[in-house]
Amino acid sequence: MTSETSSSSLRPPLQASEVAIDDELPPLEIAIDRTFVIAAAIATRDYQDVHHDHEAAVKRGAPDIFLNILTTTGLVNRFVTDWAGPHARINKTAIRLGMPAHPGDTLTFTGTVTESADGVVTVSIDGTTARGSHASGSVTLSLSAVADSGDQR
Amino acid sequence: MSMLSGKTAIAGIGATEFSKDSGRSELQLAAESVLAALNDAGLTPADVDGLVTYTMEKNPETEVARALGMGNITYFGRVNFGGGAPGAVVLQAAMAVATGVADVVVCYRAFNERSGRRFGAGVQDRGTEPSAENAGYAWYTPHGIVTPAQWAAMTARRYMHDSGATTEALGAVAVAARRHAATNPKAWFYERPITLADHAESRWIAEPLRLLDCCQESDGGQALVIVSAERARDLPQKPAIIKAAAQGIAAPTAMMTAYYGDDIGHLEEMTLVADQLWADAQLSPADIPTAIIYDHFTPYVLMQLESFGFCGRGEAKDFVRDGNVELGGRLPINTHGGQLGEAYIHGMNGVAEGVRQIRGTAVNQVANVENTVVTGGAGVPTSGLILGADG
Amino acid sequence: MSQDEHPGLTREQLDPFAGKSCGPSRQSRDPIAPSDIRSWIDAIGDTNPIYVDDDASMATGRSSVIAPPAMLQVWSMAGLGGTSKSTTQDPRKELFALLDDAGFTSVVATNCEQEYLGDAVPGDWITTSEVIESVSDVKDTGLGRGHFITTVMSFTASPDPLGDGELIGRQRWRLFRFAPKNRGSGGQAGGDSDRPPRPRPAINRDNAFFFEGTLAGELRIQKCDSCGTLRHPPSPACGACQSFDWSTVAMSGRGTIHSFVVNHHPQVPAFDYPLVVALVDLEEGVRFVAEMPDTDREDVAIGLPVEVRYRKQEDDLVMPHFVLAEGSSQ
Numbered sequence A: 001m002t003s004e005t006s007s008s009s010l011r012p013p014l015q016a017s018e019v020a021i022d023d024e025l026p027p028l029e030i031a032i033d034r035t036f037v038i039a040a041a042i043a044t045r046d047y048q049d050v051h052h053d054h055e056a057a058v059k060r061g062a063p064d065i066f067l068n069i070l071t072t073t074g075l076v077n078r079f080v081t082d083w084a085g086p087h088a089r090i091n092k093t094a095i096r097l098g099m100p101a102h103p104g105d106t107l108t109f110t111g112t113v114t115e116s117a118d119g120v121v122t123v124s125i126d127g128t129t130a131r132g133s134h135a136s137g138s139v140t141l142s143l144s145a146v147a148d149s150g151d152q153r
Numbered sequence B: 001m002s003m004l005s006g007k008t009a010i011a012g013i014g015a016t017e018f019s020k021d022s023g024r025s026e027l028q029l030a031a032e033s034v035l036a037a038l039n040d041a042g043l044t045p046a047d048v049d050g051l052v053t054y055t056m057e058k059n060p061e062t063e064v065a066r067a068l069g070m071g072n073i074t075y076f077g078r079v080n081f082g083g084g085a086p087g088a089v090v091l092q093a094a095m096a097v098a099t100g101v102a103d104v105v106v107c108y109r110a111f112n113e114r115s116g117r118r119f120g121a122g123v124q125d126r127g128t129e130p131s132a133e134n135a136g137y138a139w140y141t142p143h144g145i146v147t148p149a150q151w152a153a154m155t156a157r158r159y160m161h162d163s164g165a166t167t168e169a170l171g172a173v174a175v176a177a178r179r180h181a182a183t184n185p186k187a188w189f190y191e192r193p194i195t196l197a198d199h200a201e202s203r204w205i206a207e208p209l210r211l212l213d214c215c216q217e218s219d220g221g222q223a224l225v226i227v228s229a230e231r232a233r234d235l236p237q238k239p240a241i242i243k244a245a246a247q248g249i250a251a252p253t254a255m256m257t258a259y260y261g262d263d264i265g266h267l268e269e270m271t272l273v274a275d276q277l278w279a280d281a282q283l284s285p286a287d288i289p290t291a292i293i294y295d296h297f298t299p300y301v302l303m304q305l306e307s308f309g310f311c312g313r314g315e316a317k318d319f320v321r322d323g324n325v326e327l328g329g330r331l332p333i334n335t336h337g338g339q340l341g342e343a344y345i346h347g348m349n350g351v352a353e354g355v356r357q358i359r360g361t362a363v364n365q366v367a368n369v370e371n372t373v374v375t376g377g378a379g380v381p382t383s384g385l386i387l388g389a390d391g
Numbered sequence C: 001m002s003q004d005e006h007p008g009l010t011r012e013q014l015d016p017f018a019g020k021s022c023g024p025s026r027q028s029r030d031p032i033a034p035s036d037i038r039s040w041i042d043a044i045g046d047t048n049p050i051y052v053d054d055d056a057s058m059a060t061g062r063s064s065v066i067a068p069p070a071m072l073q074v075w076s077m078a079g080l081g082g083t084s085k086s087t088t089q090d091p092r093k094e095l096f097a098l099l100d101d102a103g104f105t106s107v108v109a110t111n112c113e114q115e116y117l118g119d120a121v122p123g124d125w126i127t128t129s130e131v132i133e134s135v136s137d138v139k140d141t142g143l144g145r146g147h148f149i150t151t152v153m154s155f156t157a158s159p160d161p162l163g164d165g166e167l168i169g170r171q172r173w174r175l176f177r178f179a180p181k182n183r184g185s186g187g188q189a190g191g192d193s194d195r196p197p198r199p200r201p202a203i204n205r206d207n208a209f210f211f212e213g214t215l216a217g218e219l220r221i222q223k224c225d226s227c228g229t230l231r232h233p234p235s236p237a238c239g240a241c242q243s244f245d246w247s248t249v250a251m252s253g254r255g256t257i258h259s260f261v262v263n264h265h266p267q268v269p270a271f272d273y274p275l276v277v278a279l280v281d282l283e284e285g286v287r288f289v290a291e292m293p294d295t296d297r298e299d300v301a302i303g304l305p306v307e308v309r310y311r312k313q314e315d316d317l318v319m320p321h322f323v324l325a326e327g328s329s330q
């Protein structure tokens, strides 16, 4: 695989001592457009018409095409690892689903550290648009990929 | 081109203060505003021989004439359909003057619309007497569609769906009106501007309309004096020449419930008015530096900008961005604050502002206004004017 | 009212489904390819180098690049025209049919939970199996009354398509299967007696046929005897051909929402607010306005299919309203 990031320039691991309860993650703002909704649906192999076919979406009662759930999960994980860095390992992502997100919406993720012990951190996350909550929930991660899971396949 | 173009002028304007509780009768408001308009024109009640008002007006011509001691009245007429009438009463007056039926015609509209019967309260108590007008309401009132905002919201939702206009585009119209009202001492919202955020946070009235998408309810009176252009030149004020005046009912037009045409977000009656105005005045949107666009509900301002060709179909949402309809923008609209910011006098106060822009005496004066457009209520059988400077 | 209509399924009916497998396990059609990962990170905008850069991934203590954990379910997706779900015996079908019959016809996904137990890497084959974990007792929510159904998918990964995989993760999905909320529309016969009735329509010679129709349970629209044009609102003559001869036809009552309003203010005592009122394109080609008193504002959108219902308002007056058609929920 081609090397695009030299390992020496890799962000150092986030240390447990740098994380405190109530710390806020840098918000992530996604301006959703049609290309994004469709590209993400296809990249997650979701060919349900409501995620790429405007007319079909309207026919089924939506104002427009909307994000599929696997994309939302992907964005949540990206939001957390953008903050925690490449060393971190996500153990669990749990989200409650709210209003659909459509082209033209701006989806903003915010997150707060709610637990931190022995290098395992839980972050509560909220993804909202002007329509209301799109997704909310929590992500649990280990700050170091090797320390915790023992999985080294 | 109509025979009327350039033959007549608005020579006087007069109004009461605009308030939420005038503390006096509607007839007194009518008499005060008519007298003020005559004073402005340098005329007296004895000079008046024509009176035109709205069918919704509750002050009879006889009572206004008696209150002010007018003599013989040889022309009187009324125009139906509420806020659609401001250009139409001027059209009737101009036709009467141009044909010699009358020489000095006063148009007036006065009401305690806030402290008395509020239009926004709804028509749920209209009654079931079997007239065609009441039967028309049978398709709406029993389902809870009883107010102008609710009638308008149905059309607005579809327009927004088709054009992609968002709450922000509606907000731009409200922000412009309130910015202009903020520097107009006669405006109810004098010194009270709003932001886009204020608009977006204001409470729902009838989705997709928020409180700040809806015009005010007001007490007040406004009158206009129409004479021949020739006579106007001898009177004290700089004449506002009536270069064009037009009315419109198109096939799908209804009183606020034009829900049955192919494209309900396209105001066919307003396009009909606009086409006549441009043709009669031999002008185009490029000749208009400022306009009075009837603003009962913000989405209808967007639709009218499209009807008049100030921007293309579906493009008003972009046209109103970045302060383009505020002072200093491409087309400042409703420089008095409009009905959102100054007062809701069924559009008659907008005609007066058009006159002031031509005279060069508006508090928010736009530079070099040779011509201006004034529109009547949208989403109803409607009317419009092009007023211009003499010569 | 909705409680009486939808008492919910009993534990006796529901318990047999818990723990049932949703058909045999399925293997991904291809092993994980780096290009699939690339498409995903491009779309999601994820710049984490551990998904594409071996050196960077090893520097974090991993053995190689790994597949993004959130792609867990992606590998088992059927793809365009996929048929993986319908070919086998799936107890969910039976469960959904049972719920349908009990009136719980709408469905919405409410929760998605992924647990990552190991890493998948390029070259791995992913095998998926799914079981019904639980079906809840009947619950009342903001959407209405219904049952939550939780299923769990398990994912194993193996570099050998025939080999035994290692468990790399689970995905727990929760659906709510429900009957949309009835918000107790007022002004009905037998409704609360303090409440004033809805405004009565003004009925005259031109529109009386319509209200005779609703008494008979029909949505009647005028039709020109001469040229066949349908017209609404009613009129004594045909605008298309000027004929004064007309009859009426009963509409199917089905249509789609052309526009709608949600009334908040002012509040007329006869109605519940927020009040949804829709302008509907009837399938026969005319438009018609009616309230949707049992529909939540969040559930309404332009284009949604609706169906007419009737409500006795006074002894001599029946009024139509619309409800969302079945299967129109997102």
Ligand SMILES: [Zn+2]
Pocket (backbone or CB within 6 Å): C224, C225, C226, C227, C228, C229, C238, C239, C240, C241, C242, C243
């Ligand atoms: Zn016909």
